[in-house]
Amino acid sequence: MAEDLKQMIQAKCRGMDIPLLGIVSVSRWEDPSLNPDMPQAFFPHFIWPEAESVVVIGLPVHLPALETSPSIWYREEYRTINTLLDQYTYRIAEFLNQHGYPSVSIPRDGYGHVSVLVHNPVAFFSHRHAAYLAGLGTFGVNNMLLTPAYGPRVRFGSVLTAAPLASDPMMEGMLCTRCMQCVEQCPVQALSAEDYPDGLTDTATCAGYSLRLNEHYRSPCGVCIKVCPVGEDRVHYRREDTGIYRNRTDAEGLHRAWEHVRRYGVK
Numbered sequence: 001m002a003e004d005l006k007q008m009i010q011a012k013c014r015g016m017d018i019p020l021l022g023i024v025s026v027s028r029w030e031d032p033s034l035n036p037d038m039p040q041a042f043f044p045h046f047i048w049p050e051a052e053s054v055v056v057i058g059l060p061v062h063l064p065a066l067e068t069s070p071s072i073w074y075r076e077e078y079r080t081i082n083t084l085l086d087q088y089t090y091r092i093a094e095f096l097n098q099h100g101y102p103s104v105s106i107p108r109d110g111y112g113h114v115s116v117l118v119h120n121p122v123a124f125f126s127h128r129h130a131a132y133l134a135g136l137g138t139f140g141v142n143n144m145l146l147t148p149a150y151g152p153r154v155r156f157g158s159v160l161t162a163a164p165l166a167s168d169p170m171m172e173g174m175l176c177t178r179c180m181q182c183v184e185q186c187p188v189q190a191l192s193a194e195d196y197p198d199g200l201t202d203t204a205t206c207a208g209y210s211l212r213l214n215e216h217y218r219s220p221c222g223v224c225i226k227v228c229p230v231g232e233d234r235v236h237y238r239r240e241d242t243g244i245y246r247n248r249t250d251a252e253g254l255h256r257a258w259e260h261v262r263r264y265g266v267k
């Protein structure tokens with residue numbers, strides 16, 4: 001029965017063109033080796049006691065739009081993905097409800113405005129951690145979850161369900177190559193080369209920069225996910241060489257195109 005339901009969820013996601021899907025039992029949050037820093041209040045079954053499993057989906061950020069960041073193009077793409085995440089997770093929850101399993105989706109972000117994050121850069125549930133526990137990827141130096149298909153260029157959404165579902169295997173090894181391009185190219189030096197947990201993002205600095213960009217309709221920043229060399233999408237878009245972001249002479253035409261986009265839709 002549980003296997004049938006899992007297959008039905010997989011088919012539903014395929015029908016919605018969702019490329020990344022992971023399923024995890026809430027029991028994985030109880031393992032302290034997998035959740036070293038996370039207070040219990042952030043566990044799915046603390047937030048909603050009926051939760052037995054979490055369904056996590058991932059939608060890719062398309063690299064050509066991200067490459068223009070900070071720009072109106074990336075901002076709009078980001079907003080489109082956010083809307084889809086909320087709609088798809090709502091639909092998956094409703095699909096499960098209609099099959100008799102109480103379920104509810106969690107908003108892809110969970111804060112009112114970027115200004116809130118400067119002082120309180122935390123939401124009530126971590127989608128990247130849910131994606132990690134559901135086997136979708138491994139953490140990188142940039143504190144993002146890296147996936148084989150898209151590196152960190154993927155945004156996640158989650159559904160809590162009372163349906164007992166078998167967990168997908170967690171990913172082994174490390175996708176991050178520790179190339180440090182994210183650390184070196186962060187425009188506000190908010191990232192650290194140190195390992196977790198010492199190297200967590202300086203969230204006030206990152207959120208403060210995002211707030212400034214937001215005044216000109218150019219947030220979020222996204223440089224730390226743009227420059228990451230991990231992800232098959234780099235091959236798909238013929239962008240294996242991440243040196244192009246630093247060396248203008250290697251990609252003069254691209255730099256001119258990005259600058260053109262950045263001039264529009266801003267104050």
Ligand code: B12
Nearest residue numbers: 037038121122123126127129139144145155156201206222
């Ligand atoms: C607050 C927030 C921010 C803040 C603070 C970010 C931060 N590093 O904490 C600011 C504004 C700075 C920010 C910036 C960005 N964000 Co943001 N943000 C969030 C948000 C809304 C809440 C995160 C949160 O508080 N979770 C609750 C706490 C308890 O968990 P946590 O912070 O995720 O981390 C815990 C664990 O995961 C663990 N952990 C962290 N690292 C590691 C590593 C290892 C090895 C282990 C074992 C554990 C571990 O420790 C933490 C404490 O318990 C989430 C959406 C969401 N609701 O999940 C998006 C989210 C994390 N952001 C995302 C993105 C993409 C970005 C940006 C790239 C901007 C952009 N959209 O272009 C930048 C990147 C900044 C960076 N490199 O850190 C994505 C990440 C996708 C991914 N592939 O991982 C998310 C998940 C949004 C989404 N729905 O997809 N963000």
